[in-house]
Amino acid sequence: MHWITIILIGIAANLDNLGIGLAYGVKNMRIPVLSNAVIAIMSMIVTYVAVTAGSTVIAYISAHTANLLGSLLLCVIGVWTIMSNRFSRKGIMSNAELFDEDKNYVISFREASTLGFVLSANCLAGGIAIGANGISAIWTVLSIGTFSFLSVAIGSHFGALLTKTFIGKYSTAISGWLLIIIGVFEIFAI
Template structure:
């Protein structure tokens, strides 16, 4: 099993969530445990759909070709993340109140569903690449969910403290480089 890849994908797909959590923490917007769980579940659902779609690709091409394409896709997603600076998540980070519709400084479970859907965009393409590589859907989904819950929770609780750290300032770049490294690792892993 590709445990290192599964853990690194969980981390890479959720580093932006850390930045979003930090933005909410700085603005004193609370993300209760249930709302954080909803965000994690949304990421898990999107990841499962993506991994399943990626594994379907393997049925039509050779496993070696699927692994190569999946690995290259991870590298491309990493490069895109570095180049784009993840504009949609930066917009959320700059205006976390966008998802606090009732302006009560608490993200409700309903508001968390919308936020979770937006944050899970990172999981979509990565999930397809993971599925094409034949990596376990179940463990990838669990990894994404666990790290989503951790990064949003830590970010929102630590707010202003972590936003000044290297990880807080460079979460998008770290995520991009991690995806590129995972892609390269997977090319040579089989």
């Protein structure tokens, strides 16, 4: 089994969640456990759908070609992540109040659903690539959900402290490089 890939994809897909958690923590906005769980579940659902779609590709092309395409797709997603100026993430980080509709400095269940949907977009393309590589959907989904929950919790708890750290400043770039490393690792693991 591809345990290293499963763990790294869980981390890479959720470094932005750490940044979002940091942004909320800095502004003293609370993300209760239930709301954090909603964000993680949204990521898990999107990941499962994406991995399933990616694994369907194997039915139409050889497993070797699917693995190669999936690995290359991870590398491309990594490069895109590094190069792009993703408005939605930057908008959320600089305007953490955006999803706090009632302005009570607590992200409610409903507000977490919307935030979770936006953050889960990170899991979509990576999930398709993982599925094309034939990597376990269940373990990938659990990894994504676990790291989503942990990264938002850690980020919001340590907000002011971690924002000034290397991870806080460069979470998007680190995420992109991790995806490239996973893609290269999977190419040579074929």
